Amino acid sequence: MSDHQSVIMAMERESLAALSELLPNEEIRMIRPPQTGLLMMVAKDPFATDFCLGEILVTEAETEYRGHRGYAMVMGDEPEKATLTAAVAAIFQGNNDVLKTRIGQFLAPLASSLSQKAEWERRLLSKTQVNFETMVKG
Amino acid sequence: MGYVAVKGGEEAIAQAGKLLTYQRLKGASDPLEVRQIQEQLYLAVDRVMSEGSLYAPDLAALAFKQAAGDTLEAAFMLRAYRATQPRVGYSLPHKGEEIRIIRRISAAFKDIPGGQVLGPTSDYTLRLLDFELLEDTPRQRQAFLQALGRDLAGTRPLPLTFPKVIDILRKEGLLAEALGNEEGREKIFDITRQSLTFPASRSAALQTMARSETGGLLLLAYTNMRGYGDIHPTVGELRVGYLPVRIEHPQTGAPYTIGEVKVTEAEVIARFTAAEGSPKFTLGYGLCFGHNEIKAIAMAVLDRAMQAPEPRMPSEDQEFVLSHLDGIESLGFGSHWKLPHYVTFQSDLDRLRRAQEAGKKTKPGSGKDNAT
Numbered sequence: 001m002s003d004h005q006s007v008i009m010a011m012e013r014e015s016l017a018a019l020s021e022l023l024p025n026e027e028i029r030m031i032r033p034p035q036t037g038l039l040m041m042v043a044k045d046p047f048a049t050d051f052c053l054g055e056i057l058v059t060e061a062e063t064e065y066r067g068h069r070g071y072a073m074v075m076g077d078e079p080e081k082a083t084l085t086a087a088v089a090a091i092f093q094g095n096n097d098v099l100k101t102r103i104g105q106f107l108a109p110l111a112s113s114l115s116q117k118a119e120w121e122r123r124l125l126s127k128t129q130v131n132f133e134t135m136v137k138g
Numbered sequence: 139m140g141y142v143a144v145k146g147g148e149e150a151i152a153q154a155g156k157l158l159t160y161q162r163l164k165g166a167s168d169p170l171e172v173r174q175i176q177e178q179l180y181l182a183v184d185r186v187m188s189e190g191s192l193y194a195p196d197l198a199a200l201a202f203k204q205a206a207g208d209t210l211e212a213a214f215m216l217r218a219y220r221a222t223q224p225r226v227g228y229s230l231p232h233k234g235e236e237i238r239i240i241r242r243i244s245a246a247f248k249d250i251p252g253g254q255v256l257g258p259t260s261d262y263t264l265r266l267l268d269f270e271l272l273e274d275t276p277r278q279r280q281a282f283l284q285a286l287g288r289d290l291a292g293t294r295p296l297p298l299t300f301p302k303v304i305d306i307l308r309k310e311g312l313l314a315e316a317l318g319n320e321e322g323r324e325k326i327f328d329i330t331r332q333s334l335t336f337p338a339s340r341s342a343a344l345q346t347m348a349r350s351e352t353g354g355l356l357l358l359a360y361t362n363m364r365g366y367g368d369i370h371p372t373v374g375e376l377r378v379g380y381l382p383v384r385i386e387h388p389q390t391g392a393p394y395t396i397g398e399v400k401v402t403e404a405e406v407i408a409r410f411t412a413a414e415g416s417p418k419f420t421l422g423y424g425l426c427f428g429h430n431e432i433k434a435i436a437m438a439v440l441d442r443a444m445q446a447p448e449p450r451m452p453s454e455d456q457e458f459v460l461s462h463l464d465g466i467e468s469l470g471f472g473s474h475w476k477l478p479h480y481v482t483f484q485s486d487l488d489r490l491r492r493a494q495e496a497g498k499k500t501k502p503g504s505g506k507d508n509a510t
Contacts, residue, residue, distance in 0.1 A: 009397065037226035039396075040328065041193070041383060043344075044231040045423045046304060046405060047315060050326045051341035053348050054187075054427050055220060056229075056383060056399060057194035071389050073226075075397040076194060122295035124286065125240055128256040129296070132248055 004092070005085045007107045009074060010114055016080055019088075022106055024065075024099065028087050031069065032062035034079035065090035144478045162206055175199040184400065184428025185209050189465045190216030191330075191349035193399050193427050210351070210469045217466050230384045230393060234377060234403045234425070235302055241378035244303045246407055250375075252300040257378060258429075303375035304405055307419055313407075314418040336457045343444065343460060347437040348426050351465030358463070359436035362443045362453035371406035371422065371439050378402050378429050402426055404434035408442045420445065 011019070038055040045051065060073045061082035070090025074082045092100055176183055176199035186198040190213035198216060205211035241257025244250045256262075270278070307313040327342035334342055347355065362369050380398040387394035404424040422442025424434035439453075446454040453459060462468065 005396075037224045038192070038220060039226055039383070039385065040228045040330075041399065042229050042231045042326065043381070043425055044233045045340075045344060045425070046234070046302070046421060047423075049340045049344070050231045051344040051348075052228075052326065052328050052330070053345070053401075053425060054191040054193060055225075055330075057192060057197065057220075057223070058226060058396065060226060069389060071387065073385060073394070073396045075383070075399075076196065119295050120287065120290070122298075123290045123293045125255060125257055125296040126293050127290070128241075129253045130256055131253070134248060 003111055004088045004103075004107060005072065005074065007111045007114060008081050008085050008088070009078075011081070011110065015110065016084065019084055019103075019106060020080075022102060023084075023087055023091070027065060028090065029064045030061075030083070031064050032060065034059050034061040034082045036077050036079075039073070061086040063087045063090050066094050066096070068093040144480070158206075170203055172196060172199045172203060175202055181429060182207070182209060184430055185352060185433075186212040186216060188427040188430055188433065189213035189349065189351050190220070191427075192216045192220045194219075210465050213351075214466050214469060227385065230386065232381050232384070234381075234405075235299060237377050237379040237381050237401065237403060238298050238398065239296065239300055239377060239379040242300055242375065243373070244375050245373040246375075247303060247306065250303050250306075252297065255296060255300075300377075302405075304407070304421060307374075307407070312419055314420045334460065336460075338456055338460055343456065344423070344425070344437075344441070346460045346463060347424070347440060350433075350437075350463030351468065352430060352433045352436075354463050354465065354468065355436040355440065356432055358453050358459055359439040359443075362439060362451065367443050367446075367451045367453045368409070369406075369422070369439055369443050370409050371435075371442065372408075373435065374405045374407040374421070376402070376404050376431060376435065378431065400428055402428065402430050402434040404431070404438040406435065406438040406442060 008016070008019070036057060036059050039058045040055050041053045042050050043053040056075060057077060058073050058075055059078045059082040060071075061079070062069060062071045063083065063086040064070070065087065068090045070086040070088065070093065072082045072085035072089060074085055088103060091103065173196075176195050179199075179202065182202055183195055183198045186202055186209055187193050187195065189209065190198065190201070192198075194216070197219060198212065201212035201215040201219075202209070204215060239255060239257075241259060242252075242255045244254060304313060325339065325341070327339045327345070329342055329345050334346065338346070361367065363371070379401065381401045382395050382398045384393045384395045386392075402425070406422040406424075408420045408422060420442060422438040422440070422445075424437030424439075424441060426433050426437065440459055443451075443453045444456045444459060449455040
């Protein structure tokens with residue numbers, strides 16, 4: 001998952017609206033409107049046998065910005081997030097550096113906040129690491 | 139006994155549906171938000187997703203609310219929902235090594251590479267009621283979180299991934315590698331697209347168990363553990379965490395991560411076998427959506443049990459095990475007995491009465507004539 005996608009997926013409604021306002025929506029063409037579907041998750045057992053673990057609800061979308069196509073598949077029934085992710089993907093394939101910087105600056109604090117929380121949780125987990133001692137009879 | 143359809147009763151049926159909703163509304167408490175269920179009753183949500191075989195936490199929480207906490211009904215609703223959605227494809231295959239760990243233990247080895255991580259677990263709690271939860275206020279939550287975060291300075295974040303414990307056995311050549319996969323490792327069976335037939339391929343068996351009902355899976359595994367079988371499993375490794383989901387990007391063809399799913403993985407090591415060559419340990423494997431340790435362990439035990447060359451017990455019989463594990467199927471079959479069977483039952487009743495009458499006529503010492 002791109003950094004952009006992970007941040008967009010964690011956004012609340014207000015942040016999504018703010019990101020949408022940043023984008024040149026009149027220049028972004030929807031190639032494939034957001035559509036939900038099922039992705040079958042395939043797992044591999046320890047003996048290299050692939051098997052179907054179960055399906056995941058996903059939303060796909062595809063957009064175009066100045067000749068560059070952006071595709072997104074996100075988890076859940078999330079049409080807005082899928083569209084925004086696809087739009088950002090299309091923009092970052094192009095050469096509008098001013099716009100890319102503006103989006104990057106908007107997403108950076110949210111990315112940093114997510115990263116800090118993830119690290120905090122990993123420290124909490126670290127404190128549950130254990131070395132059991134075997135008890136000896138006698 | 140067969141089922142014969144009936145008609146009528148529309149008004150009563152509609153009213154019965156409304157009464158079901160009324161049962162949820164008649165109390166004085168605030169409405170439950172789906173997000174509250176998703177975040178605070180997460181194990182129930184995980185179970186519904188796993189048994190419904192659809193990873194969609196918000197919809198699973200909605201189903202749980204609609205079903206008033208009945209996980210079987212909620213899983214049924216998720217399965218019904220999935221039937222309305224198109225299949226967009228298959229993910230790239232993912233291994234347990236890729237799980238971003240939040241819990242990882244071994245009952246086989248005290249010291250494992252990377253160490254044991256207890257993570258969030260109720261294993262060491264006394265199951266005593268926590269009456270403080272009766273007053274679950276935002277202030278108490280805040281105080282708890284502050285206390286939890288104390289003394290973290292100097293603590294290194296847990297690594298994201300860990301090596302597999304069974305690699306210890308593999309390196310020494312102590313683990314049997316062949317698992318009798320008749321169809322080969324490349325061929326993947328999808329029971330949502332093909333009917334399950336027996337003998338089932340390994341991929342079909344694992345998929346069937348991954349979407350099975352926890353209680354059913356545990357029951358069959360428990361029969362084996364108690365003595366109707368001889369697996370004697372040891373948990374080589376139990377992992378809980380997040381498995382990345384990758385697809386092939388449709389534009390570039392490169393792996394593209396769309397997110398991650400919470401999973402539980404169990405590898406049980408079973409008693410060695412000396413059928414061919416030197417004795418080795420064998421492995422049973424379990425993997426399911428969500429945090430559901432007992433389901434993953436039961437799946438691993440049954441996976442190993444079904445490797446028995448000559449099944450002697452129900453838990454070793456692949457057809458017996460795999461045919462009875464699906465919660466939605468068994469719920470449906472069990473529930474259909476509530477449907478009207480009036481005509482066929484009347485037929486049975488008539489036959490029974492006639493048989494009794496005939497018996498009275500032929501039996502010596504019975505009947506009115508002899509009673510007087």
